Amino acid sequence: MESSTHTMLAITWFGLIGLMLVFYVVTDGFDLGIGILSLLRKRREDHDVMVQSIGSVWDANETWLVVLGGALFGAFPDAYALILQDLYLPIMLLIAGLIMRGAAIEFRHSVSHGRLWDKVFGIGSLVAAVAQGIVLGKVVTGLMPGELSDVFVTISAIGVVAGYSLLGSTYLVKKTTGSIEQWSRRLALLSAFVTVAAAVFLTVGTWLISEVGQERWTQAGVFHLLIALGLAAALAFAFVMVSLYMGSSRGPFRGAVALFMLSFAGLAISLFPDFVPGKLGIVESASDSSTLVFMLIGIGFLFPVMIGYNLYQYYIFRGKVLTGSHAGE
Template sequence: MDIADVWYWIMAFLLWLYVFTDGFDLGVGILCLHTDDETWRDRMTASIDSVWHANQTWLVMLGGVLFGAFPLVYGTVLAALYLPAGFLLFALMARGIGLEYRAEADGKRPWTKLFGWGSVAVTLAHGFLLGGILQGMAFADGRFVGGRFDWFSPFTILVGVTLLCLYAMIGAAWLVLKTDGELQNQARLWGIRYGSATVAMLVLVLGYIALDGRLGFLVGRPGQAGFAPSFILAMVAAVLCAALYFRALGKGWERRPLLYCAVMLAFVFAAFGGSLSPVIVPPGITAAMAAAPAPMLRIMLAVIGGLMPVLLFYNAYQYRVFSGKTAPHDEVQ
């Protein structure tokens, strides 16, 4: 494994951290659209008040690492995905405005809707960006030569809907941990509903990949039918985690549903990341081709290697400080 491959897996780790942590607070936003009870909404938004800014740290970190370690990817992929990337920025702003203004407004409902639908928009943007990369891009001489709407396809729509279900599933698990009483019971029902939908959507995505021979590279079988054994093994582990998630909800456990969501997501990342490696932009740009010069990667590794433990400790400490249930009277400040 050379230095470019090391950065490939650092990128995968950062992406997993972002999808999981920002996923549950986006999920809370999505679930806010499922109730008209402003008291419940107060508790739901208060549950993420202390962490949602920090969760987006991983997105900033991801963008910085992508720019420094894989400048070819940063320059070419963004050229292909300007529209969904721009949509993501506006959606992030709308979501943040809705959440922050809601805390101070006398009429909370419009701002709650902006927060909720902004969360939906961010999630769909994630799906279009991730799906647009995964389905492969047309490059020639280091330049994108495809169409401006290549990112919009049946596959990227499937990925977007899958993320909507996944984030709501993780958000429900977060609310199970952070709330109690009737809201917690409702969160368990949301968790079962969206957990089932997530599993169903993953099956649809895998079925689409299996039927569309052009996407065989996603599962380590370019030009072949079926799935690679390593991919199957990782997905079986993900399914097992999903089963444990449902069992934990049924048993009334509070911490385990969120834990199983994190591990399930890690196995899904391992399945696709392991199948694609060393390709970083399908179908043909590898990490070595896209990487910055090796001396630069080593300097970055020393810097990021020292910074990452600090960020991880800070985030873990923050979650520790703000652990416990969200009280009924808590509101976002």
Template sequence: MVVDLPFIWAGIIAFAVLAYVIMDGFDLGVGILFPFFPEKHDRDVMMNSVAPVWDGNETWLVLGGGGLLAVFPLAYATILPALYAPLIVMLLALIFRGVAFEYRWRTKRAEHLWDLSFIFGSTVAAFSQGVALGALVQGIPVVDRAYAGGWWDWLTPFSLLTGVALVVGYALLGATWLVMKTSGRLAIKARRIALRTAGATILAMGLVSLWTPFLNPLFLERWFGWPNMLYSGIVPLGVAGCFYLLLRGLLKRRDVLPFVAALGLFVLGFIGIGISFYPYIVPTSVTIHEAAAPDESLLFLLVGAVVLVPLILAYTAYAYWVFRGKVDPHEGYH
């Protein structure tokens, strides 16, 4: 039996990226929502809700980026030059946000400045990720196995739309996370914000979904060609179902259901990107097999991944289990 190692590794890296988006998305969303909660006590509780897990969530970003370099070096060498600007801004924003997270608890006089830094880092990181995604979806010109575009090719109306869409989506994740993890007045306010961001997220997903098929004939065929639309049509039906569960959970005052439904929206959006992309890793220039390292390297790295990925999943699950339930408003990160 022939094992398709590039396909397996594409699945592993796709899983790592998805894990990062859904896990780090809600704590970026908490930072994005800070301006709507001006009281110090509310902000303390919000930060305490993500304090045990926020830095561990970014493990998946390291795994996805490092895996791309090791397993698909051609894709790494093509994508990075095309997206240097938004990715560098993203990393700087994440660093800035991490520093703000720590220093906010160490000072009283300048606490408001670190609050602003936390808001800025979270929002800019989310926006940069969305811009990078939009630039990748719209296509990267490749000539002779190298990036053939310019420095500003990533900056387009479509990439700006995806940047705004991801900020709104992360805000939804953050709001539903707060509904699940907090209580009292803060949770009530988070529920109201979740209702608004749910509608905005669906609108943004609709705009991006309607625009994407017309960026490339391949995308148009994948979504509207026959019989492809019989399978691709499952995604918008799933989105509608998750949106219904999200609204139902918020209106019925459920705590966990809205967050799970919001995660479902992101998973389905990620599946939609996979439907458009496959088998390309750099649409529509480089396939996963063309970009892959030699099979010997892939097999060697897979041995490590078989050990490493379950360990990451185990300690992540343990952290979330230990810190399950509502946040105690009188205890937390100091």
């Protein structure tokens, strides 16, 4: 009885951590994407509009990463230790990139060094995105060394950068007007194709070199479920394309969010019941049942507050950015 209860609690926390990861990637993903895209614009007026589009929500979006790290440490300490031990450098790069972004947003109004801080904002966003792509690639390959793994991790980093650029560009389509909106539509098309191309490559690579493809995908029912998710992702991609072509403001971002959510559902199904394929299982790495229950009570109070606050922010600051909406024209 104790064993079944512990298993249920461990699986519940695996799902909750996956949900936190989805919230973080979607919300902070478009923040990072806008930062990456800012490197492609030279006018400070354009940078003002791009930063203003996320100025009211970016710090709350990053809160999900803090909660995610704390939940992983408390619920799955062995997984936390293994991931931090093997991925110390990319995680430190991730933290450095986020610090650069936060400092740049605060100091970019400097009269004498404003352009420099704009560069720091873009570079920090790019560094954080690349670091997350490295972590993703390393985890999917089971922290396996070798040239094939390095290629897989490189494509994973490119895919994350492209995916965040897709989220960022479609968010700018939703929030801006004029030449920046039209420029963002073109970037969204390019980012979407690069994202899908990277996803296809990673899918093939996972099948060939990862424990996920060799064991998990061959289990009864798993492959068919992943095929269904793949078809749904293809429909989300088509929806993004059609929405951009039809001139919709909100449709492209909604389609991009759906594409990310479906991709993460496929990732969670592929990893289950492991945290790191071939190295560490979910149940074996979980804390004792009393700890998981105590944390579950705490997250039960915290989750509604965080989700409610995020939704309230997006509701209050909905609509297009008006100040400087003529930028770039």
